[in-house]
Amino acid sequence: MTxxxxxxxxLTIYDxxxxxxxxxxxxxxxxxxxGTPRPETRERVMRAVGELSFVPDASARxxxxxxxxxxxxVFRRGGEATFEDExxxxxxxxxxxxxxxxxxxxxxxxxxxSSVGVHDSHASTRIAGVAGKSDGIILHDRMLSAxxxxxxxxxxxIVTLAGSPTRASVNVGCDNDSGMRALVNxxxxxxxYRHLAYLxxxxxxxxxxxxxxxxxxxxxxVGAQIQTGPDWQGNYSASGGAQVIASLLARGGALPRAxxxxxxxxxxxxxxxxxxxxxxxxxxxxxxGFDDVPVARHLHPSLTTIRQPIExxxxxxxxxxxxxxxxxxxxxxxxxxxxxxxRESCGCAPASPVTPSLGVGG
Amino acid sequence: MTxxxxxxxxLTIYDxxxxxxxxxxxxxxxxxxxGTPRPETRERVMRAVGELSFVPDASARxxxxxxxxxxxxVFRRGGEATFEDExxxxxxxxxxxxxxxxxxxxxxxxxxxSSVGVHDSHASTRIAGVAGKSDGIILHDRMLSAxxxxxxxxxxxIVTLAGSPTRASVNVGCDNDSGMRALVNxxxxxxxYRHLAYLxxxxxxxxxxxxxxxxxxxxxxVGAQIQTGPDWQGNYSASGGAQVIASLLARGGALPRAxxxxxxxxxxxxxxxxxxxxxxxxxxxxxxGFDDVPVARHLHPSLTTIRQPIExxxxxxxxxxxxxxxxxxxxxxxxxxxxxxxRESCGCAPASPVTPSLGVGG
DNA sequence: CTGAAAGCGCTTACAG
DNA sequence: CTGAAAGCGCTTACAG
Numbered sequence: 001m002t003x004x005x006x007x008x009x010x011l012t013i014y015d016x017x018x019x020x021x022x023x024x025x026x027x028x029x030x031x032x033x034x035g036t037p038r039p040e041t042r043e044r045v046m047r048a049v050g051e052l053s054f055v056p057d058a059s060a061r062x063x064x065x066x067x068x069x070x071x072x073x074v075f076r077r078g079g080e081a082t083f084e085d086e087x088x089x090x091x092x093x094x095x096x097x098x099x100x101x102x103x104x105x106x107x108x109x110x111x112x113x114s115s116v117g118v119h120d121s122h123a124s125t126r127i128a129g130v131a132g133k134s135d136g137i138i139l140h141d142r143m144l145s146a147x148x149x150x151x152x153x154x155x156x157x158i159v160t161l162a163g164s165p166t167r168a169s170v171n172v173g174c175d176n177d178s179g180m181r182a183l184v185n186x187x188x189x190x191x192x193y194r195h196l197a198y199l200x201x202x203x204x205x206x207x208x209x210x211x212x213x214x215x216x217x218x219x220x221x222v223g224a225q226i227q228t229g230p231d232w233q234g235n236y237s238a239s240g241g242a243q244v245i246a247s248l249l250a251r252g253g254a255l256p257r258a259x260x261x262x263x264x265x266x267x268x269x270x271x272x273x274x275x276x277x278x279x280x281x282x283x284x285x286x287x288x289g290f291d292d293v294p295v296a297r298h299l300h301p302s303l304t305t306i307r308q309p310i311e312x313x314x315x316x317x318x319x320x321x322x323x324x325x326x327x328x329x330x331x332x333x334x335x336x337x338x339x340x341x342x343r344e345s346c347g348c349a350p351a352s353p354v355t356p357s358l359g360v361g362g
Numbered sequence: 363m364t365x366x367x368x369x370x371x372x373l374t375i376y377d378x379x380x381x382x383x384x385x386x387x388x389x390x391x392x393x394x395x396x397g398t399p400r401p402e403t404r405e406r407v408m409r410a411v412g413e414l415s416f417v418p419d420a421s422a423r424x425x426x427x428x429x430x431x432x433x434x435x436v437f438r439r440g441g442e443a444t445f446e447d448e449x450x451x452x453x454x455x456x457x458x459x460x461x462x463x464x465x466x467x468x469x470x471x472x473x474x475x476s477s478v479g480v481h482d483s484h485a486s487t488r489i490a491g492v493a494g495k496s497d498g499i500i501l502h503d504r505m506l507s508a509x510x511x512x513x514x515x516x517x518x519x520i521v522t523l524a525g526s527p528t529r530a531s532v533n534v535g536c537d538n539d540s541g542m543r544a545l546v547n548x549x550x551x552x553x554x555y556r557h558l559a560y561l562x563x564x565x566x567x568x569x570x571x572x573x574x575x576x577x578x579x580x581x582x583x584v585g586a587q588i589q590t591g592p593d594w595q596g597n598y599s600a601s602g603g604a605q606v607i608a609s610l611l612a613r614g615g616a617l618p619r620a621x622x623x624x625x626x627x628x629x630x631x632x633x634x635x636x637x638x639x640x641x642x643x644x645x646x647x648x649x650x651g652f653d654d655v656p657v658a659r660h661l662h663p664s665l666t667t668i669r670q671p672i673e674x675x676x677x678x679x680x681x682x683x684x685x686x687x688x689x690x691x692x693x694x695x696x697x698x699x700x701x702x703x704x705r706e707s708c709g710c711a712p713a714s715p716v717t718p719s720l721g722v723g724g
Numbered sequence: 725c726t727g728a729a730a731g732c733g734c735t736t737a738c739a740g
Numbered sequence: 741c742t743g744a745a746a747g748c749g750c751t752t753a754c755a756g
Binding site: 384385386387388391397398399400403422424425426427428 | 725726727728729731732733734
């Protein structure tokens, strides 16, 4: 802190070099652990860096060596209103993003997050903005069309989450097929439910399409009756799920014995809508989710659902992106395993109040 | 996509200029809306940009104009294990970060997030890394000592959250005093509880200190008996809260009539620990939280707590930082208002099942 | 309105 | 081991 050159302007490597009595090349080398600087040189540089509290400018580094050590993550926010009551709707996304971030740290990368409003038409503008600041980007579901992705992928490595791989981009998803099949078999086989409905998510979501397809196939295979189609079209949100139920009940439609929801959020809305009409879950209708977000176990009844390895998906997305950035190849479609979590909402017995496996927060 | 120069190397502004038949200065101007380019010039540039899918490099821009349009956010992760079952413990932080991000978007800034493991000794190294990539940084609670902050603040604008302002940094917090006072008055006054305990958070957290201080003062003022001290020392986590209760019960200590927890997480742990011993909340013991994280209303009993304007705190932190980055001054300690949320865990009557204000997710 | 040129703060061959 | 110098891809006075 002695004779710091900390005038108006920024402190640069020149200031450090001057204070240490060496060249900027030497400062750069000791800071980056390149070469084998003489102990005394290293010592003097480090002292100067300490005295000045010098922090090298990452933009200059990036420009010089072509690596920003930043990955961007872009996703959609629930609503257009800025601070509306979104509650848990972003739990899934937050979980993924945390996985990305933790994995990024290990490679000393940082994560630039950017959300886009659900009806924001400037999505591609924002994505481009993030792309300019990153070495590669991770796109959550429904951010860009396939051709949009293909175009962007020519400029920068891209990994999509719960999407579809393209020639140029990699996708990381979960095993929707096995999960849905296990769920339907449990509902129809173990509980003997003969009448099932699938309350869908966004029609254009690859995850939703896969779940819907397997639901139909598996239910049909075991001879269960199914309800699907426009009347059962939700949008991954709690209110979307609630609305489907409200409309159904309003027009006197018959409820199935079990409602398989496209995700946990939807199931949450369904349970509330049913409760409002005095219907009991699972006694009158069984309800299941998909994702296993943290609140799922706290609901009453606790939610039977398919657990996706949420943080691991984020971590995997980063690792795959990292290897693309590093010029390595690799798989173009990665499918992570899921697990059926049996709780109360499907009709299984409630867990005992002391459930060691859930730990204190459970 | 005609004669793109997209060889190995990066596509640069030179490629665009060549394709458009203008100088790089012109390209830069139309891209940034500077000056008044001739319509034809603008047109040709835009066409070239489109054909090439050109995305300008943000590092080069930043180096040139001294602005990265990035703010960093640094916080602590719950545990040292990478993917342990952290559940809702990060809800509060995620909420803040979302507020930061949404506010940043309005100024076309992006947010670089970086978490530090709870026992990670390299916190300052990570912070420095983020600092080099940002125009300013937002530090969550307990990231750096006061002197550490003061030092770093000489290099880069800093805003702390739930901390204390320093000469060089700004702090954004909530009105702990009013919130805690209202809570204690409700417990002692409205419910008539004469025996209260404060289960504290991290001893070195400014928020915790303020809450503890006001708890004592307010409870004493209304003539209630209080329990505090080492036996009631938690750490903001559910397991910390559960442990305090378990120890107390194990050594046969007497429970107070109401337990005021330092935050919602702690309350969650307390409620579980009590349930494990067959004690009922609020009949045997009332329990309250602080924060009002989204799950608070889903607990059974639903949690009486103090609502902090979580996203707004994040948004405010960004705005304050932004004005510092822009060279403007401003307050150095900003205190946001809180609100007492009366639910079941304090002994208030359960809300009717249909609660319009909570909406579908509620 | 437009172009040539300098400069932003680093890294990294290239000599010595 | 160390230093002088070029170069990374932009932006922005400065002339014209």
